[in-house]
Amino acid sequence: MIKTPSLAVALSAVAFAAPPALAAEYPPPANPGKVPAASKKGRKLVVCKRGCRYKTIRAAIKRATGRDLIVVRPGTYREGVQILGRRYDGLRIVGDPKNPRRVRLDGKGVRGAGGQNAFFVNAADGVTIRGFYARNYKANCFFVVNADGYTLDRLVAERCGVYGIYAFNSKGGTMSNSEAYYNNDSGFYIGQTPPQKGRKKRSFVTNVKSYLNVLGFSGTNMRYVTIRRSQFFNNGVGIVPNALRTEKYPPPEENVIADNDVFWNNFNYYRGAPFKIPTSGPAGLSAYPIGIGILLFGSQGTIVENNRIFGNWLVGFGMVQQFELAGDSDPKLREAATLRNNVVRNNRFGLDGKDLNGRDLAYDGSGTGNCFQGNVLTSPVPYLGSQATYAPCPGPSENAIDPTVLGEAAQWIAAQNPKKPETFEQFWLRHPHAPRKGVKPVERYRR
Known part of the structure; x- marks a missing residue:
């Protein structure tokens, strides 16, 4: 078993001082009343x-x-x-x-x-x-x-008020060819996917655009989800599969994030936003530092491949154990906190050197079977911490924890103060953005 460093306890105290948003029970189906007769072919109602x-x-x-x-x-x-x-x-x-x-x-x-x-x-x-x-x-x-x-x-x-396009406690769905913006939690969200045995019914998120949200895509305890051929930009954070106790079935598991453009996620909504800043959840708690492209916050069996990740001024891709659950007395929650068998491969960082991330990769070294292979790194800071932490594929039976990564992440979180919006930017490593047709970078919202 990987032992949790004491720093993780401090991190959890900083990041999770209150419950996340929408920790609610949803109503059972209502009685639809008398059902009208329908033809076998159905009708067209205009x-x-x-x-x-x-x-x-x-x-x-x-x-x-x-x-x-x-x-x-x-x-x-x-x-x-x-x-x-x-x-x-x-x-x-x-x-x-x-x-x-x-x-x-x-x-x-x-x-x-x-x-x-x-x-x-x-x-x-x-x-x-x-x-x-x-x-x-x-x-x-x-x-x-x-x-x-x-x-x-x-x-x-x-x-x-919370999510743009949202599926909860469901399976086998499709979100496609859609757009979400100005939502004060996430643009797209799939959460609390029930575990399945045998052949899985996957959900697909394809060809979507998500921008100017707190999070582009949130996936609390999501399973069997493929996010592909989509764009996540100008959010606080781009894509965040995460394990939380507030929903059933942690952790996020068997997900795929492939062939997406994840860029310019440096939207500091505390300096101004087209929505009301929530008092709980990711924004209110500052649980996720602004400026990250993709973050796995507790995940197992997730594949992140063939993405183009650039212009995110804190980190392009990050992966850390869910430190708030890692010290829990419940062994199931401790297991859900653990990073296992995640594969990060063949991603291109920094747009061939024309639009650099602050740091390309950040991984705390915890868990088992996690590996990195074939990624093209261009940032002056390609790795947070030691390069040796980023094991090649196939992943080792036990990864090697790098406490300096958690230490730096703790600084990022501890320094954040919503009443002082500039604190969310103090660890950014800024670089010029490359022009992109039809899109402009937004760090501060202006009407």
């Missing part, structure tokens, strides 16, 4: 502002079953849509896939449960939501929970 039978999406939902297709015409709909229970298994709801911004759900001024989420799917399997733009909801823009299969495609999620 929603529009004028000239249609249904003037609201909720009205169409009340008449629909899972065999049906609901088509929503362009317009602004001030409502929250709830899809609850097995009656809706397989339901498809389609706005404008070619231009999702034409079909807008806006939560501003919507009271009660309708103002919490634009779309809330609970215990309905295989639901498809495609071609919508949601903004200004108090909780999440698009939220699926307790589902076996889901498709969230061609969506835009702006300025929702």
Whole structure:
């Protein structure tokens, strides 16, 4: 067993002074009432502002079953849509896939449960939501929970209270061709994936853009998730699979992060943000230092490969044990804290020397079977700590802890003070950014 250095205890005290956000129990499926009869082929229910039978999406939902297709015409709909229970298994709801911004759900001024989420799917399997733009909801823009299969495609999620596009306690889903920004926790989130035996039902996050969020992608205790061909930029941190006690099934396990562009994640939201800074969770606790591209905070069996990671001024890729769990009295939580069999290979750091990270790699050396191979490093500080800590593949039966890495990380965390935003930048190693068509780097938000 790897012994946890005493420094880890100090780190946990600094970073976890309060519980993370959304440590909540979600409601069971509501009774849908009398189910309308549906033809074997299903029906097409059309929603529009004028000239249609249904003037609201909720009205169409009340008449629909899972065999049906609901088509929503362009317009602004001030409502929250709830899809609850097995009656809706397989339901498809389609706005404008070619231009999702034409079909807008806006939560501003919507009271009660309708103002919490634009779309809330609970215990309905295989639901498809495609071609919508949601903004200004108090909780999440698009939220699926307790589902076996889901498709969230061609969506835009702006300025929702916690997450943009979110799946919880679900499996076998797809998030694709979508965009999330101005969310005060993460743009995309898959969490608390139930363990599976045998052949796994994987979830796929493909061709998404996430920017100007606290986190681009958060994955608390997520499993069997592949994140690929996507862009995470101008967030506080780009991608963070993490193990937390506040959700079931730690740690994150058997995930793949491949062929993504992860760059310019130096957004210091404490200097100004298009959202309200949360008082708990990653931002309120400063648990994740700003300026990191990809961070594995307790992970097992994760593959990070063929990514392009550049312009992140603290660290390009980081991997540390979940130090808050490492000293727990529960052996299952101590195990969840441990880094095991993670592979970091064939990633290109620093855009061929044109857009450098502050440090390319940071790893505390804890755990077993963790390895690095074929990565192209260009930063003047390619490794935090000793290069010998970054074992080649296949990984060793026991990695070698480097206490200097945890020591430096402790300094980063201890120095952070939300009342002094400049403290989040004091350990950055700045380098010039290379021009990128259609995108500008943002460290400080200005209206």
